[in-house]
Structure formats: C-alpha cells, structure tokens
Amino acid sequence: MSKRVRSREVCADCSAPEPRWASVNRGVLICDECCSIHRGLGRHSSQVRHLTHSPWPSSQLQMVQTLYGNGANSIWEHSLLDPSSSVSGKRKANPQDRVHPNKTEFIKAKYQMLAYVHRMPCREDDSVTAKDLSKQLHSSVRTGNLETCLRLLSLGAQANFFHPEKGNTPLHIAAKAGQMLQAELLAVYGADPGALDSSGKTPIDYARQAGHQELAERLVEIQYELTDRLTFYLCGRRPDHRNGQHFIIPQMADSLDLSEFAKAAKKKLQSLSNHQFEELAMDVYDEVDRRETDAVWLATQNHSTLVTDTTVVPFLPVNPEYSSTRNQGRQKLARFSAHEFATLVIDILTDAKRRQWGNSCESPKGTIYSRHNSESQDNDQPDYDSVASDEDPVQEATCGDSCNDRRTKSSDLSDGPITVQEFMEVKSALTASEAKIQQLLKVxxxxxxxxxxxxxxxxxxxxxxxxxxxxxxxxxxxxxxxxxxxxxxxxxxxxxxxxxxxxxxxxxxxxxxxxxxxxxxxxxxxxxxxxxxxxxxxxxxxxxxxxxxxxxxxxxxxxxxxxxxxxxxxxxxxxxxxxxxxxxxxxxxxxxxxxxxxxxxxxxxxxxxxxxxxxxxxxxxxxxxxxxxxxxxxxxxxxxxxx
The missing domain is CATH 1.20.120.330 (Nucleotidyltransferases  domain 2)
Structure with a gap:
C-alpha cells in the first residue's frame, strides 16, 4: 500500500467514505459503524474520539492525521497486503458487510488479537527482543518518522524504556529534538513526562533547555492530563499551567451538607495507598471518557431509522490486564448518577492535590500529581469553581458563569475594584453560557x-x-x-x-x-x-x-x-x-x-x-x-x- 496521503479519506477498517472518528493509539480514521465496535473493545485496545465534536489538543490531532496519511493502517493489516492472503481466505471488511458478525470479527482480530501485524522472528529470550526494539525506538524518535515508531511500539517497544548507556528515555530524546508529534505518540503509549534521567532532569527540562517552549508547555499538560480531564468534565475549564495553576477543584453547591456516609467514603478514599488511589483515579478517568464519548455518539448519530446495529456502550468494557474485582468495580461506575459521579470526581481531585503537596510520588501515564515541583503553585489563582446542583436549570452554563467565583476566599467583587482580566473572564463566561443555552435549544x-x-x-x-x-x-x-x-x-x-x-x-x-x-x-x-x-x-x-x-x-x-x-x-x-x-x-x-x-x-x-x-x-x-x-x-x- 502506498504511504502517500490519500486524496479521499476512507475508514481504515471497511473503506467506507468520510470517516468521522479516529482511533488515537492506532493512528487511523474510522467510520461510525466501525467506531461502535472499537468502543466495545475498551480504551486499552482503541481510544476513540470524534474528529469535530470531541475536544482535541491540536498537536495530538495532527499526530493522528499524520499517521493516517502516511499509511499507519498498513501496520495493523500487514499480512493482508500479501497477495497470498486472499488465497488463504483472509480479507478486509467492506462497507456492505454486516456490523455483527462480519465487521466485529475482523476488527477484533485486527486490534485485539493483532492477527495481521508483522511478527518478529521467534527468539529464546523475548526480553532481549523487547530491549532491542526499545533501543531502536530510542534512536528513532529524534526524527519525524512517526509510522516507524508506531510500528516499533506495536511490536513491543516500551515507551518508558530507560536506556542504560544514554541514561534517559525516548521522551527525553524527542523533547530535546523538538519532535512534538513523536512526544504525542509516546505519551499515548504511556510515556511519562516527569521521568528523571540519570542527572535528575525530566523531558520537560530537556525541551526548555533546547528552546522548545511550546513542547515544554504541552508536556506539562500531558503530565496533568488525568486531573485536567476530570476538571474539564465538570466545569468546562482547565488549569492555567503556564502560570503555575495546576489544579482547579470544582465545588458542589450542596457540598457543605455532607451525610455521614459521604464523610466515611471521603475518609476511606484518603486512606488508600498511592497505588490504589492511582488505579481508582484512572478508572474514573476511563468512565469520564465513556460518558463524554457516549454524549458525542448520541448527538452525532442519525436516529431516523428504526433498525440500528450500533448502540451506546452501557459500561466500561473488560480489560483483561485487570483483576476481575477491579473490572467489576469499573463497571459499577456506570450506575452512579450525575450528582454521585460528580461528587466522586471532586473527591479525587481534592485528594490528588493533597497528595501532591504532601509528597512527590511517581505514577504511570495519566499522572495524578506532578513530580516536577520547580514551579510553585500560584496562591493568587482560585482553587475552586462552583458546580451547579441538580436543581440548577443549566448545569454547565452555571459552571462557566461562576468560574471566577471568589467565595472560597470569603471575598466579594464589591470589596475591591474589578480588574480588566476579571471583567474579560466574566464576559467570556457569559458568552459561553449563551452559546450553551442555544446548543441545548437546538438539541x-x-x-x-x-x-x-x-x-x-x-x-x-x-x-x-x-x-x-x-x-x-x-x-x-x-x-x-x-x-x-x-x-x-x-x-x-x-x-x-x-x-x-x-x-x-x-x-x-x-x-x-x-x-x-x-x-x-x-x-x-x-x-x-x-x-x-x-x-x-x-x-x-x-x-x-x-x-x-x-x-x-x-x-x-x-x-x-x-x-x-x-x-x-x-x-x-x-x-x-x-x-x-x-x-x-x-x-x-x-x-x-x-x-x-x-x-x-x-x-x-x-x-x-x-x-x-x-x-x-x-x-x-x-x-x-x-x-x-x-x-x-x-x-x-x-x-x-x-x-
């Protein structure tokens, strides 16, 4: 298959025209029907986002489009490109195939079983092979050849591999070389922006020292991706990391009247070990992603026909790498009402901030607290946003209106002059509220x-x-x-x-x-x-x-x-x-x-x-x-x- 950018985008799985979704970690674009199957696989297999209705970091979207345009799909369909594959009965799905079982079986084989990926020659010591692949990845990320790095990652190269001779990780190298898209790809596969090299420097330090300020700022955002996503889910805002504000903790309108059960749950959350807390936070992150993607899915589907093979995902799919107990707990998150789930999210944000200030711990991808503390928290920035209760008429609009609310500091705007910045924030919030109301009317x-x-x-x-x-x-x-x-x-x-x-x-x-x-x-x-x-x-x-x-x-x-x-x-x-x-x-x-x-x-x-x-x-x-x-x-x- 040619690696030239196709003049007309088609679904990577069935070749249907004008795909509207992307699988971020696979680097492909997919149609609605195939997306419904991808969602059922779970985020550990495929991380889907709508090309226009989901919020995207611009560099991450560019990374996916670059991979798709350079033929990344050939990585996942390597053996199907062999002329002999048609003789053996293997074939790609087509737009006319039924969702169940035709497309479903093909997509599961392609992404879950990796049935069509190029296999490395068998060796006695698999760890040596993985180490060799990781070293190749370490040297490849200094270039702009994204599909080569994706191929290495698909074969087992480790995004967090620590090179024993070089004394750093692939993300350190990509940051030093200013390779923004390589950094995005590594981050999707779990690379840690806060990892330390042999001299105690992080990839963020490498990017700054090399003069790649935009990349450094993006790496900080990636480091706080988990808590930022939870905050954005509740009130539509993200912290201003550039000015040292790393947490915004929304506040429920009725949070002051906590029941004994709620207090006991909060105390139990605080007693979790850092590892247990990280697992819970990442599970909640996945549930936020499911709920947001469900909302986009329902808003973008054509419901004019009675018969449909594609549906929403009612709960988080099973991740075989997790225990059955954890998988059951993840699925129970879908039973939480909007109010209950918002309360849990706020408790996690609050405890994440407490744990970061209490100690500096290392955590996997989806960092809960920054391990790079050279930037102090700006105490002039508000820590709390107000989140409307269930009785408020328009929750998200109210959240935006109160983003600059200083009630948590027992102050009032009338106590002092309103700055230009405060005025512009209020004006921007009012505009966003009006837009949200109009959107609800259209829906x-x-x-x-x-x-x-x-x-x-x-x-x-x-x-x-x-x-x-x-x-x-x-x-x-x-x-x-x-x-x-x-x-x-x-x-x-x-x-x-x-x-x-x-x-x-x-x-x-x-x-x-x-x-x-x-x-x-x-x-x-x-x-x-x-x-x-x-x-x-x-x-x-x-x-x-x-x-x-x-x-x-x-x-x-x-x-x-x-x-x-x-x-x-x-x-x-x-x-x-x-x-x-x-x-x-x-x-x-x-x-x-x-x-x-x-x-x-x-x-x-x-x-x-x-x-x-x-x-x-x-x-x-x-x-x-x-x-x-x-x-x-x-x-x-x-x-x-x-x-």
Missing part, C-alpha cells in the same frame, strides 16, 4: 424530530404486524399446537392493568447456560404478532411521555414494556436452536433491562436539562433496539411457520 429541537420519526416508524411497524396477522392461515395456531408448536407459557397473558409495579428481571427469560437440548420449535406467528403489538403500544406511550417532557412517566412505561417483553420471550423455547432467534431474544431482553435502568435514573433524581437530555436519548436508543428485536422475531417466526 431539544433535534430530539423532537427524533421522537416524531420514532412514532412514525412504530405506526408503520404496527401496520406491518396487522398485515402479517391477516396473512397467517386461518386456524394455524390450533392445527400446529399438537405437532410441537409452543403455546403461550404461563397461562393467559397479563393485561397492562395487571402489570406488577416492579417488573421481574427480563433477563431470566433466556438462559443460555441452562442444561438441556436445543429446541427448534417456534410459537405460532399470531401469538408473536400479538405480543409485538403490545410492546409497540407501550413504546408509543413512552415516546409520548418523552415528547411531552413527562419524565415522571418514564419508569411506569418502562415497567409495562419489561412485562410485555418477558411475556413475548416466554413464548419461545428456553434454548432455541436458531442463532437468529437467540440473538434477537438476547437483544430484546437486554435492551428492556437497559431501558428500565435509564428510566430509573430519571425517576430517582432531579437531573439538570443536559442530563435528562442524555437519558432521553438513551431511552430512545433502547426503544429502537427493542422494536428492532421484536420485528426480527416476527419475521423469523413468520418465515419458519410458512415453510
């Missing part, structure tokens, strides 16, 4: 369009179900039952008015691990259509509540949907032999569970408009998936019963 209009479209699709599905019912041969149910067709299980179906207040877990309807033989029988088409109509009717009721902003109705509607879903799932065998039926039942029940969870979020708290906007969009996505699964079950049942 609300977009959501209304989505709801109307969903309503139309559901009406169409209802009409289609009615047509299928009339096409079903008369008396089919009674004729087929004696020959093994399953009647509705559990006696008569529950009516809507008889639905329990708290629905039984819908996941119990399908038990893949249950012992017993697979069952090829299917219920009669008329029963399936009847239950589909019931599900559709309940979804329509939920969408009307969303359209009329009656969020208190979300939970009762979701409970009715869960009951209807369980009744429909009960029509089918416990272990269907059809893979399509199993997949559709799994999608049906899991989407209903997710829907109920999202509706509970709206009922348990009083979220701000931006949060309820996200919940509503996720409710719509779940409704799409439920309707899609129901339609698939109707189609399969009709086809099988007519054969």
């Amino acid at each position: 609300n209009c977009h959501l209304s369009e989505e709801l109307r479209s969903m309503q139309s699709k559901l009406n169409s599905l209802q009409t289609e179900n009615t047509t299928l019912r009339w096409q079903t041969p008369s008396g089919q149910q009674h004729l087929q039952a004696p020959f093994g067709r399953h009647p509705p299980r559990g006696g008569r179906a529950l009516s809507i008015t008889e639905a329990p207040l708290s629905p039984p877990p819908v996941s119990d309807a399908v038990e893949p691990g249950e012992e017993g033989e697979e069952d090829a029988t299917l219920p009669c088409t008329e029963d399936v259509i009847c239950k589909t109509e019931q599900i559709t009717k309940n979804i329509q009721e939920l969408l009307r509540a969303a359209q009329e902003t009656k969020h208190e109705s979300f939970l009762p509607c979701s409970e009715k949907i869960c009951v209807a879903v369980k009744e429909m799932a009960a029509l089918f065998p416990k272990r269907p032999s059809s893979e399509t039926v199993r997949g559709s039942l799994c999608l049906l029940t899991s989407s209903a569970s997710r829907l109920h969870g999202e509706c509970q979020k709206a009922a348990e708290h009083n979220p701000c408009p931006s949060d309820i906007q996200l919940v509503t969009q996720q409710v719509i996505q779940c409704a799409y998936d439920i309707a899609k699964a129901a339609k698939q079950l109707v189609t399969v049942t009709t086809k099988e019963n007519n054969n």
Whole structure:
C-alpha cells in the first residue's frame, strides 16, 4: 500500500467514505459503524474520539492525521497486503458487510488479537527482543518518522524504556529534538513526562533547555492530563499551567451538607495507598471518557431509522490486564448518577492535590500529581469553581458563569475594584453560557424530530404486524399446537392493568447456560404478532411521555414494556436452536433491562436539562433496539411457520 496521503479519506477498517472518528493509539480514521465496535473493545485496545465534536489538543490531532496519511493502517493489516492472503481466505471488511458478525470479527482480530501485524522472528529470550526494539525506538524518535515508531511500539517497544548507556528515555530524546508529534505518540503509549534521567532532569527540562517552549508547555499538560480531564468534565475549564495553576477543584453547591456516609467514603478514599488511589483515579478517568464519548455518539448519530446495529456502550468494557474485582468495580461506575459521579470526581481531585503537596510520588501515564515541583503553585489563582446542583436549570452554563467565583476566599467583587482580566473572564463566561443555552435549544429541537420519526416508524411497524396477522392461515395456531408448536407459557397473558409495579428481571427469560437440548420449535406467528403489538403500544406511550417532557412517566412505561417483553420471550423455547432467534431474544431482553435502568435514573433524581437530555436519548436508543428485536422475531417466526 502506498504511504502517500490519500486524496479521499476512507475508514481504515471497511473503506467506507468520510470517516468521522479516529482511533488515537492506532493512528487511523474510522467510520461510525466501525467506531461502535472499537468502543466495545475498551480504551486499552482503541481510544476513540470524534474528529469535530470531541475536544482535541491540536498537536495530538495532527499526530493522528499524520499517521493516517502516511499509511499507519498498513501496520495493523500487514499480512493482508500479501497477495497470498486472499488465497488463504483472509480479507478486509467492506462497507456492505454486516456490523455483527462480519465487521466485529475482523476488527477484533485486527486490534485485539493483532492477527495481521508483522511478527518478529521467534527468539529464546523475548526480553532481549523487547530491549532491542526499545533501543531502536530510542534512536528513532529524534526524527519525524512517526509510522516507524508506531510500528516499533506495536511490536513491543516500551515507551518508558530507560536506556542504560544514554541514561534517559525516548521522551527525553524527542523533547530535546523538538519532535512534538513523536512526544504525542509516546505519551499515548504511556510515556511519562516527569521521568528523571540519570542527572535528575525530566523531558520537560530537556525541551526548555533546547528552546522548545511550546513542547515544554504541552508536556506539562500531558503530565496533568488525568486531573485536567476530570476538571474539564465538570466545569468546562482547565488549569492555567503556564502560570503555575495546576489544579482547579470544582465545588458542589450542596457540598457543605455532607451525610455521614459521604464523610466515611471521603475518609476511606484518603486512606488508600498511592497505588490504589492511582488505579481508582484512572478508572474514573476511563468512565469520564465513556460518558463524554457516549454524549458525542448520541448527538452525532442519525436516529431516523428504526433498525440500528450500533448502540451506546452501557459500561466500561473488560480489560483483561485487570483483576476481575477491579473490572467489576469499573463497571459499577456506570450506575452512579450525575450528582454521585460528580461528587466522586471532586473527591479525587481534592485528594490528588493533597497528595501532591504532601509528597512527590511517581505514577504511570495519566499522572495524578506532578513530580516536577520547580514551579510553585500560584496562591493568587482560585482553587475552586462552583458546580451547579441538580436543581440548577443549566448545569454547565452555571459552571462557566461562576468560574471566577471568589467565595472560597470569603471575598466579594464589591470589596475591591474589578480588574480588566476579571471583567474579560466574566464576559467570556457569559458568552459561553449563551452559546450553551442555544446548543441545548437546538438539541431539544433535534430530539423532537427524533421522537416524531420514532412514532412514525412504530405506526408503520404496527401496520406491518396487522398485515402479517391477516396473512397467517386461518386456524394455524390450533392445527400446529399438537405437532410441537409452543403455546403461550404461563397461562393467559397479563393485561397492562395487571402489570406488577416492579417488573421481574427480563433477563431470566433466556438462559443460555441452562442444561438441556436445543429446541427448534417456534410459537405460532399470531401469538408473536400479538405480543409485538403490545410492546409497540407501550413504546408509543413512552415516546409520548418523552415528547411531552413527562419524565415522571418514564419508569411506569418502562415497567409495562419489561412485562410485555418477558411475556413475548416466554413464548419461545428456553434454548432455541436458531442463532437468529437467540440473538434477537438476547437483544430484546437486554435492551428492556437497559431501558428500565435509564428510566430509573430519571425517576430517582432531579437531573439538570443536559442530563435528562442524555437519558432521553438513551431511552430512545433502547426503544429502537427493542422494536428492532421484536420485528426480527416476527419475521423469523413468520418465515419458519410458512415453510
């Protein structure tokens, strides 16, 4: 494959035109469908960002674009470029392939299994090979050849390798040479901007001494990437590292009224060892990334079609390098409400600052506290921002308005003259607030369009179900039952008015691990259509509540949907032999569970408009998936019963 920049950008995984996402650590651009698979792999495999809707450091975006333009994708598809690969049956995915299983299997093989990467010759001592690769990386970063360094990193070179003869790391060399993009690449792969050379100097020192001030400032930002990202998530601001301000700790509006439970949790957090605290902070960082990317994902998807194979990521994917206990804890972070999660983030920021001031500790990538303390904290800079409570009308806008709030110092603007800088900050914050309000209004209009479209699709599905019912041969149910067709299980179906207040877990309807033989029988088409109509009717009721902003109705509607879903799932065998039926039942029940969870979020708290906007969009996505699964079950049942 030529390494020339292509005149037309295409997805690195399936060649779809105009990719809108990037995988930062892989150096490739990808389309929406492939991005949905990348997100499911987890950040340890692929770190995705939207090219226009996600916040990017300009040099990091330039690094990814340079890698993509210079053919970095050939690193991950090395063996596919061999003409003999087509003979062996290996092939790249294409835009027409289904997301599941075609694209999913290809992307997992490409990035998780590294099935197509060039393999080094086997040697008895793998550590020697890794050391040789790291030495090559150490010498290569002084040049601008990014794809060479990415290839070495893909083969096992260590970004934090300490050269025994040179007495420094690859990042020291890149900083001294002024190689901004190489520094960005090394940082993505875990290089530490605070690492010390044999003389006690950091890469930041190297960059400054060589006159690369912009690179030095960027390395400081990378050093505080974790805490900066958490702060930006809450109030849309980052510390001014250039002037010595390394932490901004937002403050919840109701933080002064701490419960005993909250106080105990804060004390437990403070008692963690530095290593345990770093692990927790990095897990929270990953959860922030998941929530922010979910918001971008939902805002950029076209929800005008009922059937969609791509969904949001409901919790952090499993990282095989972590223990099962840690992975379970990471996934539980998704259950935190916006208020609970913001409280945890603030506690971590507060303790990170306390730990840095208490001692100077080394930590891995995603540095929590600076280990380069030659720059003292400027005490004139405000440490605290105000974060709106759940009762405030527009949380993020209020955060911006109060970014210059000096209440933490028990002072007031009227106590002294307002400086020009303070005036400009307030003016800038007001402008940002107005822009945010306008953005929310636009999103609300977009959501209304989505709801109307969903309503139309559901009406169409209802009409289609009615047509299928009339096409079903008369008396089919009674004729087929004696020959093994399953009647509705559990006696008569529950009516809507008889639905329990708290629905039984819908996941119990399908038990893949249950012992017993697979069952090829299917219920009669008329029963399936009847239950589909019931599900559709309940979804329509939920969408009307969303359209009329009656969020208190979300939970009762979701409970009715869960009951209807369980009744429909009960029509089918416990272990269907059809893979399509199993997949559709799994999608049906899991989407209903997710829907109920999202509706509970709206009922348990009083979220701000931006949060309820996200919940509503996720409710719509779940409704799409439920309707899609129901339609698939109707189609399969009709086809099988007519054969």
